[in-house]
Amino acid sequence: MRILGFIFLTVLLSTRPAVADDWISLAKGDPAYVTFSSGYFGGDREKDEEAELSLEYRSNYQFWGIKPFVHAAYITNNMTFLGAGILLDVQLGDNWIIQPSVAPTWWRGATDTLDLDYGLQFRSRLEIAYRFPDNSRLGLSATHSSNAGLGNHNPGAESIMLNVSVPTGFFQY
Numbered sequence: 001m002r003i004l005g006f007i008f009l010t011v012l013l014s015t016r017p018a019v020a021d022d023w024i025s026l027a028k029g030d031p032a033y034v035t036f037s038s039g040y041f042g043g044d045r046e047k048d049e050e051a052e053l054s055l056e057y058r059s060n061y062q063f064w065g066i067k068p069f070v071h072a073a074y075i076t077n078n079m080t081f082l083g084a085g086i087l088l089d090v091q092l093g094d095n096w097i098i099q100p101s102v103a104p105t106w107w108r109g110a111t112d113t114l115d116l117d118y119g120l121q122f123r124s125r126l127e128i129a130y131r132f133p134d135n136s137r138l139g140l141s142a143t144h145s146s147n148a149g150l151g152n153h154n155p156g157a158e159s160i161m162l163n164v165s166v167p168t169g170f171f172q173y
Contacts, residue, residue: 026065027089027097031135031167033058039161041075048114050076052159057168058087065089071103071123079109081145083123097137099127105145117151127163137165 035056042049054073061067066086073081085103092098107121122145129139143159 027091027131030060030089030131031169032060033137033165034168035163035165037141037161037163039159041079041157041159042114048075048077048079048111050079052076052161054081054161058165069101069103071105073105075109077109077111077114079107079111079114081105081107081121081123083121085123095131097127097129097131097139099125099129099139099141101125101127107145114155114157116145116147116155116157117153118147120147120150121145122148129163129165135167136170137163139163139165 033056035054035058037052037054037056039052040049041052052073052075054071056069056071058069059067066088068084069087070084071081075081083103083105085101087099087101090098090100101124103123105121105123106119107116108119110116123143125141125143127139127141129137131137139162141159141161141163143161144156145158146156147154
């Protein structure tokens with residue numbers, strides 16, 4: 001999915017000059033999040049179309065607007081992904097967030113119909129989310145995982161997910 005890479009690069013390069021006009025800016029001051037996601041795994045390959053569940057911790061630590069996160073996913077065909085990467089929160093207006101992210105992940109669980117061919121997968125994602133007044137978010141994301149040609153073949157896989165991000169302060173007493 002080269003389009004996700006293109007969108008990520010476009011958003012990343014366009015944020016710096018647009019910060020001054022207050023319509024598009026890097027989201028600052030957001031808390032750390034725990035993100036619960038569920039959705040469709042498989043994409044257009046019609047191989048092992050399954051449900052996906054994932055959990056992420058998205059840090060509030062920023063370096064030039066870039067934040068680290070950790071990710072774990074379970075696919076109902078017993079595939080799993082575990083990884084960590086970086087993301088960028090780009091605020092559109094008052095409440096909308098576009099969040100491109102990339103992460104190397106460790107994959108396991110080849111099936112009879114889908115083998116991603118290499119343990120190391122690279123996950124790229126683009127999320128569009130609405131941020132509520134309590135800082136929680138509801139978003140929709142598209143994800144592509146690929147071994148980047150490290151294996152003998154590179155089938156890749158896509159996911160479409162509904163994401164609920166809750167500030168970590170919500171879990172404190």
